[in-house]
Amino acid sequence: MLAKKSVLGLFPEGQEDMAADALDALREEGYTHSEYEIITGTPYPEGTFGEEEPKHTLFRWPLMGAACGFVVGLVLTSGTQLAYPLVTGGKPVLSIPPMSIIIYEGTMLGAIIFTVIGIVIESRLPRLFMGAYDERITEGYIGVAVTTDQDRVGKAEEVLKQVGAEEVKRGWES
Amino acid sequence: MASSARAAPHAPRHADPRVAEPPTSPSETTGFLVGKHLRLGDNFWRAVAVFGIFSILGVIGFVVRLGDGMGETAAWGYYVAMFSFIITAASAAPMVAIAPRMANSHWRRPISRAAELWSVVGLLSLLWFIPILWILPPLSDGRRSLWFFDMNHPNLVPSYTPHIWASAAILGLVVTGLALVWVSCLPDFASIARRAPEGSFQRRWSLWMARGWQGTSRQWHMVKRRMGILGAFYFMMLVFVHFLISVDFLMTLVPGWIDALYPVTHAANALQAAAATMVLTAWILRTFCGYERYIGLDQIWGLGKLMFALSLLWFWFWFSSFNVLWYGKMPFEQAVIELLITGPYLWVFMAVFMLVFVIPLWTLVWNPVRHSLWGPPLIAVGILVGTFLDRIRLYVAAYSVPGIGNPSVHKHVLDFDHLPKTVMPDIWDIFIMLGAIGLIALVYMAASRLFPIMNMWEQRELQLYDRGHAPYHRAHVRVMGKSE
DSSP: OOOOOEEEEEEOTOOHHHHHHHHHHHHHTTTOTTEEEEOSSSSSTTTTSSSOOOOTTTHHHHHHHHHHHHHEEEEEEEHHHHHHOOOOOOSSSSOOHHHHHHHHHHHHHHHHHHHHHHHHHHTTTOOOOOOSSSSSGGGGEEEEEEEEEEHHHHHHHHHHHHOOOOOOEEEEEE | HHHHHSOOOOOSSOTTTTTTOOOHHHOHHHHHHHHHHHOOOOOHHHHHHHHHHHHOOOHHHHHHHHHHHHGGGGGGGHHHHHHHHHHIIIITHHHHHHHHHTTOSSSSHHHHHHGGGGGHHHHHHHHHHHHHHHHSGGGGOOOOOSSSSOOOOOOTTTTTTTEEEEEHHHHHHHHHHHHHHHHHHHHHHHHHHHHHHHOOOOOOOHHHTTTTOBBBBBHHHHHHHHHHHHHHHHHHHHHHHHHHHHHHHTTSSSSSSSOTTTHHHHHEEEEHHHHHHHHHHHHHHHHHHSSSOOOOHHHHHHHHHHHHHHHHHHHHHHHHHHHHHHHHHHHHHHHHHHIIIITTTTHHHHHHHIIIIIHHHHHSSSHHHHSSHHHHHHHHHHHHHHHHHHHHHHHHHHHTTTTTOOOTTTOOOOOGGGGOOOOOOOHHHHHHHHHHHHHHHHHHHHHHHHOOOOOOHHHHHHHEEEEEEEEEEEEEEEOOOOOO
């Protein structure tokens, strides 16, 4: 397997159209959306640069956590009540209203814990291998990063320069 | 090919100093806000000195109270009331960021981080709650509760069930709040790390907290979705915490106080206090902290309207509960009304009624007051004082009911003829109350040093949608876009 390299084209503030053109040019040269990404310091509306909408599985984490918490709450309340059957005020041993309090809390706590874990994992934070990056992006610059096979990175660099990137710089190797 | 899609520079038709006019370029916005975050003004240290003294007094009051032991619940009424005030006025404040963000409103952007930051004060509520675990007696004292505790089989349901579940719920709320603040701050930490001086604590802290944030589409996507999910969870946990605290740590201590509506009332009161807290926070940030370019009439006005609506809700909830007890007119219901409203705390109740309902209603109804920079903050102070007194009225009265913790005292009926007298605060209670206020402010101020109090990336995002002022027929309007 060939080593990957990354390259970053920087476009100044106000050159959103030029950055979008860069993505078009990269696509025309055969780069796939898994090879390039747009990096900004501001959350532009999705699709501003013609980029694909990121696929995510964010919903899975809270759902998994909620399901686990729900089951724990249900088992805890029904298990203890069945283990120690206690009729209070003529109510059934397995009474839904008091059980629902624990089940709700278990569900919420499970969802919260899994969501926090999911945030760290899904967002790939911390990023162990930093791609090409420039701190000017936090000042309004728009970055178009291409991470691809070593033999294709030169072409990507050329495309970014042709489109009019103010600066093109290389990033990490793996 | 390289045409700019950014908004044209503002051309404001009028120069109303009350209207905020933030910078129009991302780099200027970041530069200004990072600079504000890194610099500390004299006002900050003056406030630290004042609230630090309050906090020290609070610690002294707590230690002296602790020296008297925890067996006498009446002596701890003011302490528990302060805990309730913290989760009411501070922990609910993030809702002021969460709800309008879900509604995709622009006016809340300058105050959303300041609101989220109040969730850090949840750490104080968690700490403050620990002694209450000893103050509240176990269910084995024979009081009625939700937990199916049976005096004849005391080992079947844990006697400390309220303590266990309330602790877990508060912990869940605090963790959710901290996660929300962190996720919201990720992009801003990257901005601060770039501009903070080399080797400074702020730079090291921001770099560590940013966790390698770059700003890829995927990361932005993650931040927005996570903030939505965490915001929803925060709201669900907040209501649940208020439910547990109001039931287990308040209502069950007053025999005969059976009111299905009150837990929701407790949470609704928190939302009203939260709006007031944020009006005051926004006003302080504008007036004393140099954020007048960001916080203006729009924010104070928007929050003022929210506060007005919630003040009406206060009456609706209170009257609904009162009506049930008043019409029921059973002896124990009359006793509950006497204890909490018409009896030893009548004057406190009157003050509460005026401050959280009558005055907000009859002042905020007038446009000149509502649409001003001074009106809503003034009313907000009144609402916070009213909420403070309301918590004292309820918790101090509840914790003074005779027989709490004593299994030999019958706890199903409150005796009308032997209601407890008014518990006036002694000097240590006053210290504890001052300490609560001081610590709330200190924790919030400390949080503002670790997390930027103004959301930089949401301000920059606003610039994408702000098209400036434009003529509209014979009027002038500000043209704003919205993402779909």
